[in-house]
Amino acid sequence: MSFHIKGKVAVVTGGSSGIGLAAVEILVAEGAKVAWCGRDQQRLTASQNSILEKYPDAEVFTKICNVLDKNDVQQFAQQVNQQLGNVDMLINNAGQGRVSNFENTQDEDWMKEIELKYFSVLHPVRAFLNDLKQSQCGSITNVNSLLALQPEPHMIATSSARAALLNLTHSLAHEFSQYGIRVNSILLGMVESAQWKRRFENRSDANASWEQWTGDIAKKRGIPMQRLGKPEEPAHALVFLASPLASYTTGAALDVSGGFNKHL
Numbered sequence: 618m619s620f621h622i623k624g625k626v627a628v629v630t631g632g633s634s635g636i637g638l639a640a641v642e643i644l645v646a647e648g649a650k651v652a653w654c655g656r657d658q659q660r661l662t663a664s665q666n667s668i669l670e671k672y673p674d675a676e677v678f679t680k681i682c683n684v685l686d687k688n689d690v691q692q693f694a695q696q697v698n699q700q701l702g703n704v705d706m707l708i709n710n711a712g713q714g715r716v717s718n719f720e721n722t723q724d725e726d727w728m729k730e731i732e733l734k735y736f737s738v739l740h741p742v743r744a745f746l747n748d749l750k751q752s753q754c755g756s757i758t759n760v761n762s763l764l765a766l767q768p769e770p771h772m773i774a775t776s777s778a779r780a781a782l783l784n785l786t787h788s789l790a791h792e793f794s795q796y797g798i799r800v801n802s803i804l805l806g807m808v809e810s811a812q813w814k815r816r817f818e819n820r821s822d823a824n825a826s827w828e829q830w831t832g833d834i835a836k837k838r839g840i841p842m843q844r845l846g847k848p849e850e851p852a853h854a855l856v857f858l859a860s861p862l863a864s865y866t867t868g869a870a871l872d873v874s875g876g877f878n879k880h881l
């Protein structure tokens with residue numbers, strides 16, 4: 618089945634690794650023109666090279682851009698428009714989580730986490746809004762976490778800020794309906810990432826394979842599917858929600874957690 622995005626223009630923030638890069642690859646494979654950003658030039662160049670090696674004819678644009686820097690994001694948006702054309706799909710993926718409980722989270726840490734979760738979405742939305750208004754199939758898709766609905770005490774600030782992002786996504790969906798722009802999110806459980814790979818390198822049982830080691834973690838955490846997600850799994854969900862295939866879906870939060878959610 619096609620996502621109907623051939624020739625459409627997509628932007629993925631934090632597209633240089635993990636879930637973002639997996640989304641970039643699916644978008645490119647489906648014939649979209651894709652722009653992505655990150656803060657580290659080496660990672661960004663490596664990601665662009667890896668995509669162009671597999672898809673030499675792909676129309677892509679990459680630029681160093683910190684999504685928390687409003688001017689950076691405005692410049693990125695202008696250049697994407699000049700290089701690839703009017704943007705149809707914005708995927709807000711850039712970010713990371715913070716592991717800390719109440720007693721070891723300082724006020725500055727709270728401020729940083731709140732800034733990251735709000736402004737990693739607010740700056741790109743502002744910068745790309747005019748483009749999205751002019752698209753015939755405009756969409757914004759936010760990467761969020763199951764923590765929004767199911768907080769974890771060891772990630773207190775991230776959980777709380779994720780709940781705020783879920784709320785914000787809903788408000789944007791309602792406000793932007795008048796422009797034909799859909800706004801959705803995915804709620805992640807635990808997905809294989811560079812952080813997990815680093816922990817694997819330092820595992821206590823050197824004989825454990827990646828599958829055994831991650832499978833044990835998933836079982837201990839009570840993930841019914843007994844494994845972590847692979848980056849391409851949330852990436853497929855992101856591309857679906859961003860694409861015209863999800864044309865009657867807005868304000869939705871799609872669970873991609875291997876059944877980790879405990880609520881109805």
Ligand code: NDP
Pocket residue numbers: 630631632633634635636637654655656657658660682683684685710711712713714760761762763805806807808809810811848
């Ligand atoms: P990765 O670390 O592999 O990818 C994160 C990407 O975001 C990188 O390309 C990184 O590049 C970029 N990035 C981070 N901060 C910024 C910034 N301020 N401006 C621009 N780019 C930035 O992580 P994942 O793929 O695992 O995570 C993707 C998203 O999913 C994140 O928002 C994460 O919080 C969220 N998530 C992940 C979960 C998981 O289990 N993996 C669970 C729940 C949520 P660079 O560092 O070069 O800037």
